[in-house]
Amino acid sequence: MKYILPKHELTLLLERWSAGHAVLAPQKAGAYTEFLPFGAQSELCLEEPHNTRYPPKALFFPQSEAILKYKRNTGQLENIEVKPEKRIIFGIRPCDAKAVALLDTVFAEGENQDPFWLARRAETLLIGLGCHEPCATCFCTSADSGPFNTEGLDALLTDLGSEYLVELLSERAAGLFDGLAHASPAQQKSAQTAQTAAEHAMPKAFELEGLKDKLDRVFDEEIWAQLAQSCLGCGVCTFLCPTCFCFDLVDETQRDTRVRNWDTCMYRVYSLEASAHNPRPTRKERTRQRLMHKYSYWWDHAGKLGCTGCGRCVRYCPVGLDIRAMIRKAGAYESEVLHAN
Amino acid sequence: MEQKPKIAFFQCQWCLYAPEDQEWVDTQLPVNIHLIKVPCTGRIDPLFILNAVQGGAEGIVISGCLPEKCHFKEGNLAARRQLAEFSSFLDYVGYDQERVRFVWLDLQDRGRIQRELAEFERQLSKLSPAKTLATRIPLNEGGAND
Amino acid sequence: MTELEKNIRTEAERLLREGLVDVVVAFRKEDAPLRPQPAFFTRVEDLENLVYDGLCANNLANYLTRFPDETRVGMLVRGCENRSVNALVVEKQHSRENLTLIGIPCTGIIDWRKVVEHTGEDILGYEDRADALTVRARHQTYQLPRQELLHPSCQRCIHPNPLSADILLGEPLPEGDPAFIRERVESFEALTRAERSAYFKLEAERCIRCYACREACPMCYCEECFVDHNSPRWTESGTSPAGTHAWHIIRAFHQTGRCTSCGACERACPMDIQMTYLTDKLGKDMWDTYQFETGLDHKTQPPFAAFTLDDKKHFQAGGAQS
Numbered sequence: 105m106k107y108i109l110p111k112h113e114l115t116l117l118l119e120r121w122s123a124g125h126a127v128l129a130p131q132k133a134g135a136y137t138e139f140l141p142f143g144a145q146s147e148l149c150l151e152e153p154h155n156t157r158y159p160p161k162a163l164f165f166p167q168s169e170a171i172l173k174y175k176r177n178t179g180q181l182e183n184i185e186v187k188p189e190k191r192i193i194f195g196i197r198p199c200d201a202k203a204v205a206l207l208d209t210v211f212a213e214g215e216n217q218d219p220f221w222l223a224r225r226a227e228t229l230l231i232g233l234g235c236h237e238p239c240a241t242c243f244c245t246s247a248d249s250g251p252f253n254t255e256g257l258d259a260l261l262t263d264l265g266s267e268y269l270v271e272l273l274s275e276r277a278a279g280l281f282d283g284l285a286h287a288s289p290a291q292q293k294s295a296q297t298a299q300t301a302a303e304h305a306m307p308k309a310f311e312l313e314g315l316k317d318k319l320d321r322v323f324d325e326e327i328w329a330q331l332a333q334s335c336l337g338c339g340v341c342t343f344l345c346p347t348c349f350c351f352d353l354v355d356e357t358q359r360d361t362r363v364r365n366w367d368t369c370m371y372r373v374y375s376l377e378a379s380a381h382n383p384r385p386t387r388k389e390r391t392r393q394r395l396m397h398k399y400s401y402w403w404d405h406a407g408k409l410g411c412t413g414c415g416r417c418v419r420y421c422p423v424g425l426d427i428r429a430m431i432r433k434a435g436a437y438e439s440e441v442l443h444a445n
Numbered sequence: 446m447e448q449k450p451k452i453a454f455f456q457c458q459w460c461l462y463a464p465e466d467q468e469w470v471d472t473q474l475p476v477n478i479h480l481i482k483v484p485c486t487g488r489i490d491p492l493f494i495l496n497a498v499q500g501g502a503e504g505i506v507i508s509g510c511l512p513e514k515c516h517f518k519e520g521n522l523a524a525r526r527q528l529a530e531f532s533s534f535l536d537y538v539g540y541d542q543e544r545v546r547f548v549w550l551d552l553q554d555r556g557r558i559q560r561e562l563a564e565f566e567r568q569l570s571k572l573s574p575a576k577t578l579a580t581r582i583p584l585n586e587g588g589a590n591d
Numbered sequence: 592m593t594e595l596e597k598n599i600r601t602e603a604e605r606l607l608r609e610g611l612v613d614v615v616v617a618f619r620k621e622d623a624p625l626r627p628q629p630a631f632f633t634r635v636e637d638l639e640n641l642v643y644d645g646l647c648a649n650n651l652a653n654y655l656t657r658f659p660d661e662t663r664v665g666m667l668v669r670g671c672e673n674r675s676v677n678a679l680v681v682e683k684q685h686s687r688e689n690l691t692l693i694g695i696p697c698t699g700i701i702d703w704r705k706v707v708e709h710t711g712e713d714i715l716g717y718e719d720r721a722d723a724l725t726v727r728a729r730h731q732t733y734q735l736p737r738q739e740l741l742h743p744s745c746q747r748c749i750h751p752n753p754l755s756a757d758i759l760l761g762e763p764l765p766e767g768d769p770a771f772i773r774e775r776v777e778s779f780e781a782l783t784r785a786e787r788s789a790y791f792k793l794e795a796e797r798c799i800r801c802y803a804c805r806e807a808c809p810m811c812y813c814e815e816c817f818v819d820h821n822s823p824r825w826t827e828s829g830t831s832p833a834g835t836h837a838w839h840i841i842r843a844f845h846q847t848g849r850c851t852s853c854g855a856c857e858r859a860c861p862m863d864i865q866m867t868y869l870t871d872k873l874g875k876d877m878w879d880t881y882q883f884e885t886g887l888d889h890k891t892q893p894p895f896a897a898f899t900l901d902d903k904k905h906f907q908a909g910g911a912q913s
Contacts, residue, residue: 134797135704135863157861158799167799168829237729239713240624334629336653336806340861343801356827358500358581365800365829373819422803422859423649424626491844492817492825492837499833512900522898527847530876530895534844537780537872539788577788580833 105272106292107284109261114268118142121192121280125229128163129194130156139163139193150195150233155414159346160200161207163193164224165366167343171220171353172362186220191228192280198253198260199244199414201230203346205256209406210349229277232257233268236302239415243309243428247413251302262295269295309428310435312409316400318438319431323396327437331430332391334423339368341394341417341427347402347410350374369393395430449477450504450569453497454562457486457509459516463555470558478506478562485509487520491531498540501582503575504565505532508548508558521549539577544569593644595695598760599667600638602693607635612665612691616654618647624714625703629654643667644719645701645737650855652676652809656684663689669697671744671853673753674886675809678849678893684812687889694756696764699745701737702858709735744854744867747771754887769878772852776872791836791869797862798835800828804866805842807859810849817841843869848877848893851886 109117121127127142130149136157137149173182196204204225211221234252235242244250254260258277261268269287272278287295322328342348343366352367367374370391375384384390402410411427418426454474461467474480479502483489486509494505507528515521528547536542548561569575592600603615619630619640627647631654632638651666652675658664664685668676673692680687701724707714712728724740726733738746749767753759779787802818805811818828818838826841827834843866850870857866877883881894 135708168831168834237713239729240715333631334654336803336859338803338806338859339799339801340803340859343799344861352828354821354828356829357824358496359827359833363827363829363831368801371802373815418623420861421623421626422807424621424623424628426622426626429622490825492841495837495840496825499837512902519898522900522902523895525902526898527895530847530873530880531844533876534840534869534873536784537787537869538791538840539784541784573784577785577792578836580831580836 105278105281106287106295107270107272107281108287108291109268109270109281109284111266111268114148115146117280118194119144121194125190125192127192127194139196142194148195155197155200155416157344157416157420159203159344159414159416160193160196161203161346161349163191164204164221164228165207165211165218165349165351167366169220169364170361171364174360174362176360186223188224188227191224192231193228194231195233196230196257197235197414198232198251198255198257199242199247199249199412200346201232201256202249202253202412203256203414204230206347206402206406206408206410206412207349209408229258229280230256231277231280232260234260234262234299234302236263236298238302238306241415241418242306242413243415243418244413245303245306246309246312246428247411248312248409249412251306252299262298264291264294264298267291309413310431315431315435316403318435319396319400321442322434322438323392325437325442327434328392329388331433332387335370335387335391335425336422337370337372337387337390338422339366339370340420340422341425342366342368342370344416344420346414346416347398347412369397395427395434398427399431449475450566450575451502452478452504452506452562452566452569453481453494453500453502454478455481455483455486455489455493455505455507457516457521458482458484460508460510460550461558462550462552466555466558475562477566485515485517485520486524486528487515487517487522489524489528491527494528494531494535494545498535498575498578499581501576501579503544504569505545506548506562506565507546508550508561511549511551514551535578540575541572543572544575595761596641596643599643599693599695600641602758602760603632603638603641603665604635606665606691606693607632607638612663614658614662615641615665615667615693616651617641617667617693618643618649618651621646624716625706643695645699645724645741646703646717646719648700648703648742648855648858649807650675650809650853652679653807653855655679655690655809656812658685660686660689663691665691665693667695668692668753668756669695670748670750670752670754671697671851672809673755674750674851675853677755677886677889678851679809679812680889681892682849691758692753692756694753694759696753696759696761697745697748697751698764699737699741699748699751700854700858701740702742704863705740705742706735709733709740742854742858744852744857747775747852749852755889772871773875775868776875779868779872791839792832794865795835795839796830796832797864798830798838799862800830800834800838801861803859803861804856804864807855808846809851809853809855810846811842817845839864839866839869843873846870847873848881848883848895849885850874 118127128139129142130137131140211218258274260271350367351364355362376382398410509521532542532545546565606612615632618627620642621627627642629649652672710728716727718725724735749769751764826837883894
């Protein structure tokens with residue numbers, strides 16, 4: 105089903121939704137954009153060339169979350185139950201929505217499912233806004249996604265100038281757009297044209313076809329030492345990444361609480377074992393790990409690519425490392441050096 | 446009845462020369478004063494003080510030996526520079542410097558620690574609120590955490 | 592290629608060819624727009640990738656602690672980097688003999704985020720000229736005045752000239768006024784305690800504990816950081832207020848007498864958190880109390896590594912601290 109939402113009616117629609125849901129939408133928070141609760145005073149930031157800085161995975165998987173409390177003297181445990189309110193996340197970009205769907209493979213499938221994740225997912229609708237002007241750090245089209253990709257979304261908006269074309273993608277969002285006019289064939293064509301133009305506007309970052317095998321073959325090569333040279337080993341790329349999911353459990357003993365915090369494979373202590381052995385002893389192993397996980401191991405454990413090309417790691421790396429360039433170089437090394445021999 | 450202010454008392458184990466003073470601290474310290482005994486004031490890491498502040502301490506007392514009388518020769522000299530600057534820094538981010546008191550004790554200072562603690566406690570109520578950085582105490586106790 | 596870049600490449604080439612250094616630490620051209628990257632050059636043929644301009648935003652002294660003492664390191668240093676190197680040599684993190692410092696009097700580092708903010712556009716490329724920055728954005732090209740785009744630490748810079756370079760490329764620039772940093776600290780001190788506290792919390796609580804500030808800082812080189820301590824657990828590791836406050840307070844404090852006010856921490860931060868207002872206060876106190884400024888030479892011990900009985904004058908014996 106495709107509807108038309110005139111832009112001047114957007115805030116009215118969000119207000120209508122607010123009667124039954126907590127609505128979160130991109131708004132300015134200081135120098136950058138963040139998903140904040142939508143209210144009467146809200147000023148939406150939908151026209152920016154780039155995404156929210158902090159990834160929306162945090163809305164399902166908070167960076168720091170208390171998961172258990174205990175009584176110090178008795179050892180009695182107290183489970184923490186998450187009872188989320190019904191939510192609508194409006195204006196999420198296709199790269200981030202796909203990332204949430206990818207994280208379902210980690211938190212919502214198989215033997216061990218995360219009750220916190222599941223509870224929040226069940227009560228949340230994702231209404232996406234496609235990108236008609238991808239920016240220089242975006243590369244979703246090279247990462248098995250696209251500026252109007254629909255994976256993970258309950259509905260997708262395409263900007264047509266003075267209105268949005270709304271594509272309903274799931275039953276759960278059906279009631280949200282009641283009363284809107286249906287999109288005409290001309291408007292649908294307009295949307296398609298805009299979508300194709302956006303996809304073509306993004307240059308190819310690297311060749312995805314055959315990439316996993318190439319990376320697997322260069323695993324032991326010295327190219328990684330070169331690529332990792334200037335890497336600081338901080339957590340910016342992993343914490344801003346919408347698909348990174350590693351976490352650490354700590355007992356905050358002064359607050360008698362067990363807390364789950366995001367963790368990062370970029371820290372030395374991440375893989376440091378109690379024996380003092382570290383299977384990833386230097387920057388080379390750790391930087392390689394990040395690339396390999398996204399572009400090779402995700403295929404192994406989930407049958408999907410682990411990156412959606414959002415570009416945050418490229419944009420905010422403190423030393424300007426560009427994962428696209430690193431992938432290209434690793435791939436080229438394989439073709440030109442290994443393969444040639 | 447007004448609650449007495451929570452005070453964290455870092456005491457160097459050598460500085461109370463009179464045995465009756467040490468005994469008073471060990472057995473009769475008022476319940477609102479929390480004793481942390483250290484081998485030397487040089488052992489006090491700013492982290493300890495911050496931890497106390499975040500735990501709701503409304504006053505910090507550090508007692509040690511006079512500069513030239515340190516049992517470990519120079520421990521208290523190192524402490525002085527660091528801890529003085531740290532209390533100034535805490536003031537910069539909102540924790541009143543007057544809430545941190547250093548007491549350097551000498552042989553003749555019998556009975557002084559009791560007086561210092563009592564006077565310090567009285568003076569605390571006149572200062573600006575301490576709760577601003579007390580993020581580890583629950584909200585209903587007036588803490589500042591989520 | 593600018594004249595200065597040419598001279599840097601020539602110098603780097605000479606050092607490598609003559610076997611005077613094992614590596615030259617400098618910058619290479621960007622992959623992502625506006626982001627030239629730190630790079631380690633060991634081969635002359637790679638020097639064609641060496642660049643230098645105002646978007647070279649990292650403190651290269653940060654990489655010094657990566658190299659064992661025996662490695663002869665050639666390093667590009669601007670004012671702040673030279674002082675960081677001096678501070679590291681004082682802390683015995685590398686011997687001065689095995690260092691060749693290629694000094695560049697610095698006209699300031701441009702904050703790439705200010706460029707984005709000024710144009711409001713997606714940036715594709717740039718060119719840094721002495722007076723202006725030409726920026727090629729998606730819809731148009733801009734000429735932006737350099738001074739407005741500098742990172743605040745550079746706008747307040749006191750020592751743009753490398754103080755102890757072995758080779759100096761370029762004419763020395765006038766030193767800045769120490770009042771720049773002092774005034775900023777004093778105006779913060781003039782706020783009420785409640786206002787200062789509110790500002791501190793507003794900044795610190797955005798922290799996502801990524802430790803980019805720590806990793807970008809040349810003086811944070813501890814194998815085990817205080818945040819990695821578990822027994823006893825002094826600070827929380829998550830993004831709770833307790834955790835984020837403790838991180839910023841203690842990290843700044845561990846920089847007392849060691850920080851050169853280079854601002855690399857703020858430039859690295861993905862959440863635009865202000866931090867130099869903390870370290871600048873400590874730096875001002877070190878000057879006022881001990882007449883110490885970090886990195887002016889590679890021998891003088893910082894105040895917290897030294898103490899004397901004379902410190903008595905800062906304390907009243909037997910009374911409350913002054």
